[in-house]
Amino acid sequence: MGTKRFQFNTETLQYEQRSASWFQRVGRITLKTVLSIGMGFGLMLAYSLVFDTPRTQNLKRSREEMLQQVAMLQDLVQSASSQIGIIERRDNQVYRSIFEADTIPQSVRHGGVGGVDRYADLADVPDGVQIKHLMENLDQLQWRTYVQSKSFDEVARLAFEKDQMLHAIPAVQPVSVKELVRISSLFGGRRDPITGQGRMHAGVDFVGKTDTPIHATGDGIVIVATNSFNGYGNQVIVDHGFGYKTRYAHMNRILVHEGEKVKRGQVIGAMGSTGRSTGTHLHYEVLVKNKPVNPLLYFNDMDEEEYEQMLAHAEMQDLD
Known part of the structure; x- marks a missing residue:
């Protein structure tokens, strides 16, 4: 309730309540409104600093899930890298050796992903370092898989030619032993x-x-x-x-x-x-x-x- 204001009437020699002007009434209402809005905003700001909003909670939850998925993918990539490493060693030491093919050097098997940094923009993104590392590992795994696939193609061709050669070499007598005099x-x-x-x-x-x-x-x-x-x-x-x-x-x-x-x-x-x-x-x-x-x-x-x-x-x- 607003404060009442009085003034002395010299004619009646009495104190009479003074009526506020329209401008004063509007000013008081505006001031109260501004103060109320400011107080509400301040309370909301204080609440947000202490407690997460539902939107912030959802964002944090999504970020945690994403980081968990990135970590899981890193584990899968590492496991796949180990498996293809076993295949690469077996390919060089066994398959290519059998068919007298040159071994594929590590520089070739692990190359092919250099040059321009394709994921440089991720450096400025939150958690971009982990994502960048994952993408680079995926690129290298893809390259190693490609090289190994081409090696298997070559080994298959050599095996086919070897099989053809084994059948083509003149390796038996032209006349049956039973019919040979x-x-x-x-x-x-x-x-x-x-x-x-x-x-x-x-x-x-x-x-x-x-x-x-x-x-x-x-x-x-x-x-x-x-x-x-x-x-x-x-x-x-x-x-x-x-x-x-x-x-x-x-x-x-x-x-x-x-x-x-x-x-x-x-x-x-x-x-x-x-x-x-x-x-x-x-x-x-x-x-x-x-x-x-x-x-x-x-x-x-x-x-x-x-x-x-x-x-x-x-x-x-x-x-x-």
């Missing part, structure tokens, strides 16, 4: 059966009956299947890739055509005595980078004892 001439220098002069025999001669099946000794593509005029008669040449070729000469019949893909063990012809030959046999050659080598060195389908027996029973009779 004997070996008449081995690889090396010998007497020419027609001229009687010494010359190099570039293959091995397998003696058998006419039309004895002749088998491809490795996977490959037929590049020659014709009657030649250089003494080989009906001959087949198979390109096995990887620098290997095989020649099958003096056939009675050719059962494949040029450009045909053949598999190891596939029948490609029949034994005969065509061309420069004095008896039914197969002249078989193995060429490495177009140079003849001893075919016996590639017969993986016989053990040492069988190999020695074959040499002991070989009758050095020259047929071509």
Whole structure:
């Protein structure tokens, strides 16, 4: 309740209550309003300094949850980094070693994330250091995964080529042991059966009956299947890739055509005595980078004892 004000009336010689002017009344009301608002704001400010507002509490709760998630992701990244480290070591020491591939240096496996700082802006953000560290670790993990994936691609390719090579190398006899009569001439220098002069025999001669099946000794593509005029008669040449070729000469019949893909063990012809030959046999050659080598060195389908027996029973009779 406001203070009453009085003034002395000289005419009535009495104190009379003085009425406030309109301006005074408005001023008093305004002052009270301003004081009330100021007091309310002050109380709210004091409360906010002592107690968190619901919005502040939500923000703090969200920040704590975010930091917990960042810490959890850091643990997951660290675990993944350890796991890929095991794979990287196994890749270098085992897989790449088996296929004689160069190891991948650590500088390559852990590189690729340098240059411009992609997360420099996070330095000015609250808790930005932790987030920046997490993002950088994720980038490096992504790079290491990419490098390892490319390494596995290379190892898979090498394994495929190795498997192809193992199937392509001429590693078996061209004539079945059951159908082989004997070996008449081995690889090396010998007497020419027609001229009687010494010359190099570039293959091995397998003696058998006419039309004895002749088998491809490795996977490959037929590049020659014709009657030649250089003494080989009906001959087949198979390109096995990887620098290997095989020649099958003096056939009675050719059962494949040029450009045909053949598999190891596939029948490609029949034994005969065509061309420069004095008896039914197969002249078989193995060429490495177009140079003849001893075919016996590639017969993986016989053990040492069988190999020695074959040499002991070989009758050095020259047929071509």
